Amino acid sequence: MPRPSRKPRHRILTLAALGARELPLHVSHIASRTLLSSYEPVVATFALFFLVTGGTGQGRHLEQVDARPGELHFIPAGVEIHALDVAELEGWLVAFDPTLLGSLEPEAPGSGAGSAAGLARSLGARWSFRLLLGEARRQRLELLIAALDTELRDQQFGFERAARALFTLLMTELQREARVHPAGPLPSPGRLVRDVLAFVATHSLKPISLADVAAAVGRTASYVATAVRDETGLTVGDWLREHRMAEARRRLLETTLSVESIASQVGYSDVTAFVRGFRRAHGLTPRVWRERHRQAGD
Structure with a gap:
């Protein structure tokens, strides 16, 4: 009797592998054809959010997800990610160590129920969310992320303080947007x-x-x-x-x-x-x- 096939082992991805240096924070601008579609599972040791500015794509983490312009997708650390069809996607990827959220107020973006408070800071929380941004908020986020990218790349005097401040502004904008247009969490484990x-x-x-x-x-x-x-x-x-x-x-x-x-x-x-x-x-x-x-x- 044939033995059942084993689930393929995932590949671990770290911030260092992305190129993060002094700060546990990394920004990438994704242009069309930059990302490679793959069914190989990847598990990131960092949290990330992806702001879609162009193209469409499809991936899987807690469920199969379609990505469209104007959406922001948040994925916590430790989630198995499959990039199913992403070659046409454009946007900004912000990856960060969850410990960076320690200085923020104890409320995760999109938290409606009390049980969601603070989940984004916990490695033990399998919680994702997706926001459909208003145009004004999307433009503000793009400007903030671009400024953060510049600080991390140029590393001028005081860049760490500036980068932390910009990151805090980013998360604050997400909290504001989630209060106005709550999308709710994607499915979590049993x-x-x-x-x-x-x-x-x-x-x-x-x-x-x-x-x-x-x-x-x-x-x-x-x-x-x-x-x-x-x-x-x-x-x-x-x-x-x-x-x-x-x-x-x-x-x-x-x-x-x-x-x-x-x-x-x-x-x-x-x-x-x-x-x-x-x-x-x-x-x-x-x-x-x-x-x-x-x-x-x-």
Whole structure:
């Protein structure tokens, strides 16, 4: 009896791979034929939004989505993305580490129900949304994104402060638009997977295992592992690692703690394993990553 075919393994995409440097933030202007259509799944360790300015396209993350001019699509970190038909798309792509949202007010764009508050900042939240922008708002967003792109490329004195300010303005504009024209979230995972991700988010800095997660939701480890992989494109271990790395980045930037101390505080008993995992995710060791992000303008 033939064995069932395995779901293809996704490719992990990081901000460093996109070309992000000092700030965990990257902007790309997408011209027609810049993007390549592909059925190969990609999982980004960053959140992103795409402002469509021309052409049409089709992709899949939580569901199959059509993209048209004037729309803005937001996709959180950790979502499996398929670029099904995007060769004709034009627009602006803004990719960022979710920790950048920490300075914003605790309300995600498009949040209508109280349960949506703060979801955009959580790696554990599988939440996307799509906005159909008014013309005036679209023009303002394009100007802000173009200015942000210039700051990140030219890197003149104080560019980090300027880039953070522009990013805050961008997110504020999205919140304003969502209040006027709420589009609502796209489908999210079932209750079980949401409970699993919530448990992982709450306990990620502790030495937990898949068995601990399964016990917390009252299911077997194999059932939980399959459900999370099928609905999110990531394993429970992937989600756990991404939460730990997000907290590690925050502590590297905001404290003077040693790498060894940070490793133990984010759930790693072995600093070597932490350094190896951080380098695999970011292309740099924690020490070098910290030095590069503190070089300019802080």
